[in-house]
Amino acid sequence: MARNAGGRPEVGFDASWYFATQNHAVERAVLDRDIECDVCIVGGGYTGLSAALTLAESGLSVVLLEKYRIGSGASGRNGGVLGMGQRKDQDDLEKMLGDQWAGKLWEMSLDANNLVRQRIKDYAIDCDLADGELTIAHRARYESDLWDYAAHLNARYGYQDCHPLTRTEVSDRIGSEAYYGGYLDMRAGHLHPLNLAQGLAQAAESNGAALFETTEVKSIDALGAGRARLKTAGGTVRSNKVVLACNGYLNGLLREPDAFQMPINNFMVATEPLSESLARDTIRNNEAVVDTRFVVNYFHLSRDNRLIFGGGENYTRYFPKDIRKVVRKRLIEIYPQLQNVEIPYAWGGTLSVTMNRMPKFGRLGEHLYYGQGYSGHGVAMANMGGHLIAEAIKGQAAGFDLLANLKHQRFPGGRWLRWPGLVAGMLFYAMLDRM
Numbered sequence: 001m002a003r004n005a006g007g008r009p010e011v012g013f014d015a016s017w018y019f020a021t022q023n024h025a026v027e028r029a030v031l032d033r034d035i036e037c038d039v040c041i042v043g044g045g046y047t048g049l050s051a052a053l054t055l056a057e058s059g060l061s062v063v064l065l066e067k068y069r070i071g072s073g074a075s076g077r078n079g080g081v082l083g084m085g086q087r088k089d090q091d092d093l094e095k096m097l098g099d100q101w102a103g104k105l106w107e108m109s110l111d112a113n114n115l116v117r118q119r120i121k122d123y124a125i126d127c128d129l130a131d132g133e134l135t136i137a138h139r140a141r142y143e144s145d146l147w148d149y150a151a152h153l154n155a156r157y158g159y160q161d162c163h164p165l166t167r168t169e170v171s172d173r174i175g176s177e178a179y180y181g182g183y184l185d186m187r188a189g190h191l192h193p194l195n196l197a198q199g200l201a202q203a204a205e206s207n208g209a210a211l212f213e214t215t216e217v218k219s220i221d222a223l224g225a226g227r228a229r230l231k232t233a234g235g236t237v238r239s240n241k242v243v244l245a246c247n248g249y250l251n252g253l254l255r256e257p258d259a260f261q262m263p264i265n266n267f268m269v270a271t272e273p274l275s276e277s278l279a280r281d282t283i284r285n286n287e288a289v290v291d292t293r294f295v296v297n298y299f300h301l302s303r304d305n306r307l308i309f310g311g312g313e314n315y316t317r318y319f320p321k322d323i324r325k326v327v328r329k330r331l332i333e334i335y336p337q338l339q340n341v342e343i344p345y346a347w348g349g350t351l352s353v354t355m356n357r358m359p360k361f362g363r364l365g366e367h368l369y370y371g372q373g374y375s376g377h378g379v380a381m382a383n384m385g386g387h388l389i390a391e392a393i394k395g396q397a398a399g400f401d402l403l404a405n406l407k408h409q410r411f412p413g414g415r416w417l418r419w420p421g422l423v424a425g426m427l428f429y430a431m432l433d434r435m
């Protein structure tokens with residue numbers, strides 16, 4: 001297999017099981033003229049699509065420009081885990097930001113979960129939504145932390161959907177002895193990420209938004225006093241507002257948001273369909289599973305009983321030569337009984353992490369809003385992020401400001417391997433996973 005470059009939506013998008021089972025393989029028009037609109041959105045992942053939907057539902061004229069295909073970034077390639085909370089745990093947020101701010105971010109995550117579920121319902125998006133996520137300890141020393149965390153969510157936030165599980169209960173539910181105890185969160189879940197993205201795109205279009213594909217924005221002039229101007233190879237969009245929603249695929253388009261993120265490649269596989277009995281022995285109740293590793297393993301069953309398994313990452317511009325081999329090794333450590341199962345699909349995607357692992361939102365000048373850096377926790381939060389940007393454009397900025405006011409540090413040096421110290425740090429923590 002050729003070495004694939006990360007951060008390029010056109011590379012490897014068609015390698016996933018999600019691509020093979022997408023509901024709407026429609027190709028949209030390329031922008032080939034000059035147009036005007038209220039809001040121009042750059043990027044057709046959850047952030048951009050969610051912003052487009054909220055804005056179009058309010059009657060604003062919306063144009064969305066996607067460099068390749070809808071969902072060809074992280075949104076159509078991810079683990080599909082609809083997680084609860086923020087990427088950083090609530091107890092960390094309480095220490096970092098105080099109880100009040102942390103509490104609002106918890107509320108935001110509940111709203112994010114509701115938003116995704118409500119849209120799936122309202123627009124009849126067929127994306128295999130299933131309830132339940134197990135968070136489980138890969139070392140005995142993390143087990144009590146997980147139990148304490150479930151108790152904390154209950155005591156501090158009255159959250160009753162999180163239930164502690166013993167080691168025996170975990171192994172009974174996931175058919176593996178590789179883990180210790182953990183907890184089950186019944187409000188979290190999993191879904192088919194590309195079909196969610198495509199469903200959101202159709203929903204936005206049904207409300208009047210114009211979506212263009214294979215249309216890369218080459219430059220954005222949004223800082224002056226007049227209307228913004230976005231240039232593509234075939235045309236120009238003039239708009240009152242701009243939403244920049246490129247996340248790990250930004251590739252330096254605008255310097256400020258780029259400086260706050262580090263693109264990371266993460267890898268996944270899908271097995272052949274397991275027999276019904278093997279599937280039930282693998283994940284008895286069809287929940288999503290995530291573990292406590294720094295380089296997290298995450299897995300669930302597909303609707304046709306494949307094990308969809310994610311794990312392994314790198315920090316360079318290239319995907320590994322053999323993604324299947326990298327991820328299979330991790331899969332077999334957990335499920336040696338799947339040693340002989342075929343793995344027909346293997347793919348990679350690029351996500352965006354920030355220094356503090358919280359999303360980075362901001363405004364540039366009068367016209368431009370951006371949201372990125374969900375740090376591997378964007379299925380719910382990128383949907384929420386796009387919605388909050390749209391609400392801010394409509395004049396309700398409280399939720400947006402809650403994120404935009406978070407303090408972030410720039411990554412030193414620039415993109416890709418220009419911060420060797422940081423990469424060394426990531427590799428160090430990845431090594432601790434094995435100790």
Ligand SMILES: Cc1cc2nc3c(=O)[nH]c(=O)nc-3n(C[C@H](O)[C@H](O)[C@H](O)COP(=O)(O)OP(=O)(O)OC[C@H]3O[C@@H](n4cnc5c(N)ncnc54)[C@H](O)[C@@H]3O)c2cc1C
Nearest residue numbers: 043045046047067073074075078079081217247349378379
């Ligand atoms: C392998 C993997 C597994 C993951 N698993 C999970 C998970 O299980 N749960 C979870 O919560 N999160 C997960 N994530 C993270 C989650 O997928 C992301 O946080 C989320 O999809 C980000 O959405 P987005 O719209 O901001 O970015 P993206 O979906 O990456 O979209 C950005 C879009 O911008 C477009 N673009 C870039 N530049 C331009 C340009 N110049 N002009 C036009 N368009 C442009 C790109 O083509 C791309 O489509 C995972 C990510 C990966 C890669």
